[in-house]
Amino acid sequence: MNCTSTGILLALSLSLILPGQASAQAMPPRGMVEVGNGVYAATGYASNNMGFIVTSEGVVVIDTGMTPEIGREFLADIRKQTDQPIRYVIFTHYHYDHVDGASAFQAPGTQFVAQENLVSNLKTLKGLERVNQTVLGSASEAPAVYPDITYRESTTLTIGGREIQLFHAQGETNDATLVWLPQDRVVFIGDLNNANLGSPVMPEGYPEGLIAAVNLIGSLAPKTLVPGHGRIQETTLESLQALSTVTANLMVQVRQSVGSGNDLEATMAAVAMPAEFRTDPLLAATFEACREPYVNRLFKNYTGYYGSNPVQFRPAPARERSALLAELAGGNARLLATAGRLASEGQYQLALEILDIVTTNEPGNREARLAREQAFTALARSGKDLNWYHRAAYFNAARKEEALAGLP
Ligand SMILES: [Zn+2]
Structure with missing residues (x-):
């Protein structure tokens, strides 16, 4: 796993908060679960789940893991179940943790399948996604593998007497594929159950699409849902419906707040759990998990890039402001002493x-770098309700400060 830094490993082992769980959730153990006739969900290969379907005419793989190494490990484990050729590899969406293992599956006779938006996402966002990986502490340089077959709204693969229906969905990304196996009533839903409404560092997140996708999944009446992350049994029609209900509620609340002239800080403070959610543990937990990332995403979707405070339209250069302060x-x-006092009182955000x-005035100030390392580490270890992206970003920021301070 030499493409994967210790940063991402720690980030992944820390927690993954999904709708339906208010508390941090551990990665499921590595293993294969047979969820239908010859249909397997593979869990515990780094953060995300994958799947494969064994038919009499070959194997269909769903997602490939986050690195070529993980892809090879997954392929080796598939080979313990079957020696049938891999005929199709379906991508549930373009995020690196689902596609960067793809090169392990490239072989004559293997076709890669995706919704058509995945192609432009890979081309235009793959470079940007390095930012995502930097936040998470990883910088996988896996080559992009482009699909051989794309579709727009839906398509059906028929192999070995088995129908595999693919439906376009949006939610986290605009290129999601739902993989529906009508004979087994199993649906692979990719990252539709993600509590972040898209990666916080990517231009994505489609709340209306998410609600439509949940309705579509409900209309299929699946027996088993296989999520892209987390334990299989914890993603259900009920947990998806709760996500949809919370999404609709947050859209209304954020629009009302923005419409009344509130800025992001005031909106974050104003958006509150509706009384009717408090008596429903699933809705309450989903609301708690989604509130902060959704408010951030929706606020920016509704306001554009100028925000609401004209003072911040064209800020003075940070160096001038910092020198004056x-x-x-x-x-x-004096500032360092104040930061030290704030940190000793647990006020890590203000200290930072x-x-x-x-550090804007004096980038090489070692004392400031060490103080920042300690504050970021403290934040990474704080509150159980911390969004896992934020936790990973704090942890990796601490590693950067260590490097800047010249620590080994
Ligand atoms: Zn994703």
Whole structure:
């Protein structure tokens, strides 16, 4: 796993918060679960789940893992079940943790299948997704594998007397594929159950599409849903319906707040759990998991890039502001002392905001770098309700500060 840094491993082992669970959830153990006749869900290969279907005319694979190494391990485990050739590899969406293992499956006679938006996403967003991977501490350089077969709304693969129906869906991304096996009443849903409404560092997130996708899945009346992350049994029609209900509610609340002129901070404070959710544990937990990332996403979707405070339209250069603030405070040493006091009181966010001034003035200030490392580490270890992206980003920010401070 040499493409995967310790950062991402720790991030992944920390937690993955999904709708339906208010608390941090551990990655499921590695293993294969037969969820239908010759239909397997594969869990525990780093963060995400994959799947495969064994037919008399070959194997159909669903997602490939986050690195070529994981792809090879997954393929080796498939080979323990069957020596049939891999005929199709279906991508549930373009995110690297689902497609970067694809090169392990490239072989004559193997065709890659995806919804057509995946092609442009790979072309235009793959470079941007390095940012995502930087946040998570990984920088996989896996080559992009483009699909041989694309479809727009839906298509059916027929192999070995088995029908595999693919439906376009949106939610986290605009290129999601639902893989529906009508004979087994199993549906692979990719990352539709993601509580982030898209990666926080990517231009994505489709709330209306998510609601439509949940309705579509409900209309299929599946017996088993296989999510792209987390334990299989914890994603159900009920948990998806709760996600849909919460999404609709948050859209209304954020629109109302934005419409009344609130900025993001005021919107974050104003959006509250409706009384009728409090008596329903699933809705309450889903609301808690989704509130912060959804408010962030929806606010930016509804306001555009200018925001609501004209003072911030064209901010003064950070260096000028930081130099002035240090002068007013009596120097960087005074700011450092204040940051130290704030950290000792557990006020890590405020401490970091003060330290930002110091490191903008003096990027090589080792004391400030070490103080930032400690504050980021403290934040990464704080509250169980912390979004896992934020936890991973704090953890990896701490590693960067260590490097900048010259620690081994
Ligand atoms: Zn995803």
